[in-house]
Amino acid sequence: AQTVTQSQPEMSVQEAETVTLSCTYDTSESDYYLFWYKQPPSRQMILVIRQEAYKQQNATENRFSVNFQKAAKSFSLKISDSQLGDAAMYFCAYRSAYAGNNRKLIWGLGTSLAVNP
């Protein structure tokens, strides 16, 4: 069975600085998708960025980018020019690309990010 591990329960960053959140996963599959979700204090779950395993190029969405290392099964999230609004819980999630799993997501336990002014 697949697992997702976020080894940093809490992180902090100074406003305007860069921070990297780590995520590792375990799978025997070769085709899958990875996601980072953000959950601010409002509790909404917001998609930040996604990565297809078959793509070598790292995904980027404005100030958010990932470092996807398929061989190492690592999927870290880099937030550049951190803003106060980035303060949230961040969850890493895995989804198999194979049809049998009904598109279920496997979730990490989250990293709480504080942004200091």
Place this chain on the structure above:
Amino acid sequence: NAGVTQTPKFQVLKTGQSMTLQCAQDMNHNSMYWYRQDPGMGLRLIYYSASEGTTDKGEVPNGYNVSRLNKREFSLRLESAAPSQTSVYFCASSDRGRTNQPQHFGDGTRLSIL
């Protein structure tokens, strides 16, 4: 732009009471999910419905039942609420046909069982 709508947003129940959490999505998604979120436990899948007319158990189904009423609606029922079911409940949906599509979440229901 309603997306996924959950009702109610907050609820307090007494032990043994029953209640149904409602979820509806307007994105024409095939798959829908119910999660619970507890401190330090992340999101745990309770039940999911891959398509209209089907439901399957997730990681923590005990004490819950679900109904996929139609393509839009997926309800979660607590038949006899227990304090261990105090949690924040999220409904989500996704497009089954495209595996790289994310799950879209409702705003959550905070449920307290006394």
